[in-house]
Amino acid sequence: MQNYEHGGNLYAAMRDKKIHMAEFLDFSANINPLGMPDSLVKAVNRALPYIIHYPDTEARELKEAIRFRYGIPEGSITVGNGAVEVIYLLCHMLKPQKVLVAAPTFGEYERAARASGAEVAYYYLQPDSRFAIDLHEWIKCAAGVDMLFLGNPNNPTGNLLQYQDIQTILEALKGENTLVVVDESFLDFLDDDRSYSCRHLLPLYPNLIIIHSLTKFYAMPGLRLGFAAANDPITAMLHAGKDPWNVNSLAQSAGVAVLYDDDYRERSKCFVQKVKDELYTALSALSCIKPYPPSVNFILINIKLTGFSAQELRNKLEQYRILVRDCSNYPGLSNEYIRVAVKQPRQNERLLAALETVMSKR
Known part of the structure; x- marks a missing residue:
């Protein structure tokens, strides 16, 4: 079996970068963007x-x-x-x-x-x-x-x-x-x-x-x-x-x-269904990446045309305090794939801006 690491490992990122976890935007873990009820x-x-x-x-x-x-x-x-x-x-x-x-x-x-x-x-x-x-x-x-x-x-x-x-x-x-x-x-x-x-x-x-x-x-x-x-x-x-x-x-x-x-559950469903579609549309408009249509609160993305491996892109996004899931250790995938969670609109905008900046410098 391949070495398997999960998303959401903020503690490792914090130790590696010597930055408090509150400064990171964690798109690597598929958690409800509304936060705890x-x-x-x-x-x-x-x-x-x-x-x-x-x-x-x-x-x-x-x-x-x-x-x-x-x-x-x-x-x-x-x-x-x-x-x-x-x-x-x-x-x-x-x-x-x-x-x-x-x-x-x-x-x-x-x-x-x-x-x-x-x-x-x-x-x-x-x-x-x-x-x-x-x-x-x-x-x-x-x-x-x-x-x-x-x-x-x-x-x-x-x-x-x-x-x-x-x-x-x-x-x-x-x-x-x-x-x-x-x-x-x-x-x-x-x-x-x-x-x-x-x-x-x-x-x-x-x-x-x-x-x-x-x-x-x-x-x-x-x-x-x-x-x-x-x-x-x-x-x-x-x-x-x-x-x-x-x-x-x-x-x-x-x-x-x-x-x-019931209130939190219904608000979450409506919010995620709306925001995931908005994020997918915005990602689809970026050159060199191919997002797959999401059903729930995460999106798989093929990044082959960026010229970056998943690890390289992950590392570059970390410079902007953004964590994404490197999918290269999934059996059946390769270093051409990352996964991102759906978050709040302003947070999603930060991800999109960081992706645009990184790809413009490739």
């Missing part, structure tokens, strides 16, 4: 005096809030210290021998699989088809694997599958005993996810597992919160393997508050 801040402040006690091992209130927001029965939910903990827990407890992942996709699927001793197979997405999955070819590649991971939407490409597409995969693999893990962590950013989420398919397919992060949409990656939804036997295995206090009291309180915050 007030409901989250108030909930954490209210919960702070109670960290003298252990967290609720069953996370009852949090599971009830997840049920309220996503319609998933509480008995099907396993909460985690971020979605990544649940991904590793899945691989550790279910012990797949062979795992299929798309390339490019979120690198922790592969890392978790390899950490559990699994062999990893790639299905390479093609730039000429805008990195879309060919269902027929994907199903062929899935023959004989124990587990597969699907990002929906996929990070970093932004591609979406409708739930009927995922149902086609589930039907084709019914007799294969293949676990189908669908990561819906970015679906909250859509205006309406009903055409894409496969939550309602959980009772129909015992081999379906859904992963969901709450840290991206609710802008709390430093707090860490996510969950898995699965059938009863898989949920029991996950509960048996996890730390009893894996989600701290502050994260549980924050999760309850934000999941009931």
Whole structure:
């Protein structure tokens, strides 16, 4: 596996440049540009005096809030210290021998699989088809694997599958005993996810597992919160393997508050859908770069014609206190790609201005 580094590593940038993190504009992490909701801040402040006690091992209130927001029965939910903990827990407890992942996709699927001793197979997405999955070819590649991971939407490409597409995969693999893990962590950013989420398919397919992060949409990656939804036997295995206090009291309180915050959710959806289209249009107008149409709050960009590698462009933008995601360590991509998050309009303008300046000096 390639060396995998995530976006959002402000601490490394701060140490390297000896500049405080507040001076950077971080386009490398795909976090809600509206920032933390007030409901989250108030909930954490209210919960702070109670960290003298252990967290609720069953996370009852949090599971009830997840049920309220996503319609998933509480008995099907396993909460985690971020979605990544649940991904590793899945691989550790279910012990797949062979795992299929798309390339490019979120690198922790592969890392978790390899950490559990699994062999990893790639299905390479093609730039000429805008990195879309060919269902027929994907199903062929899935023959004989124990587990597969699907990002929906996929990070970093932004591609979406409708739930009927995922149902086609589930039907084709019914007799294969293949676990189908669908990561819906970015679906909250859509205006309406009903055409894409496969939550309602959980009772129909015992081999379906859904992963969901709450840290991206609710802008709390430093707090860490996510969950898995699965059938009863898989949920029991996950509960048996996890730390009893894996989600701290502050994260549980924050999760309850934000999941009931309808105003923040609706404002975020409207804002991101509008601003992502504006940023995509502005990026498309720049010479020498090719952005791919975004579905949610991040945009993949081909920079081949700039003459810079992804690392070179990243380093040059850092001189303007701007961080972008160098995508060269994604399997299936190269040093011709970067990814940027969607941020506030004035922040997006700073990115555009910096790109124009850097490219004018090439």
